[in-house]
Amino acid sequence: MTQQYNKPLPHPQGESDVYWQKAKQHELWLRRCDECGKAYFYPRDISPCCFSKRTSWMKASGRARLHTFAIAHRAPTPEFAADVPYVPAIVDLEEGPRMATNIVGIGEPTPEKLRIGMPLVVTFEDVSDTIALPKFRPA
Numbered sequence: 001m002t003q004q005y006n007k008p009l010p011h012p013q014g015e016s017d018v019y020w021q022k023a024k025q026h027e028l029w030l031r032r033c034d035e036c037g038k039a040y041f042y043p044r045d046i047s048p049c050c051f052s053k054r055t056s057w058m059k060a061s062g063r064a065r066l067h068t069f070a071i072a073h074r075a076p077t078p079e080f081a082a083d084v085p086y087v088p089a090i091v092d093l094e095e096g097p098r099m100a101t102n103i104v105g106i107g108e109p110t111p112e113k114l115r116i117g118m119p120l121v122v123t124f125e126d127v128s129d130t131i132a133l134p135k136f137r138p139a
């Protein structure tokens, strides 16, 4: 049932350990700037808004809207050949940050099934013993 995952995997490190630990529990967590309250992504110790080191972790709602997408019909590398067609996308998280992800849960992807601004919700794909990747499906 479980196939060997043969694509590149993230390497959690100091600034992103919590993010990946929470993702493995199927929760999406962001960093927030404690100076101005803005959430940001990707996780890093210094906020990109205020360059503040006063930051904290926050659990995201998991809700987002589709910002932009493509439908990939040609695999960028042989490891993706079994996935095509698939949908790389950028989503606007409810908390504000944008993130790169994939849209899933729509069957065979066609442009008719995807609309800019459509509501989405996070879902997680377990790809190894330690890594689960956040992806989004229609809400």
Ligand SMILES: [Zn+2]
Binding pocket: 033, 034, 035, 036, 037, 038, 047, 049, 050, 051, 052
């Ligand atoms: Zn800030």
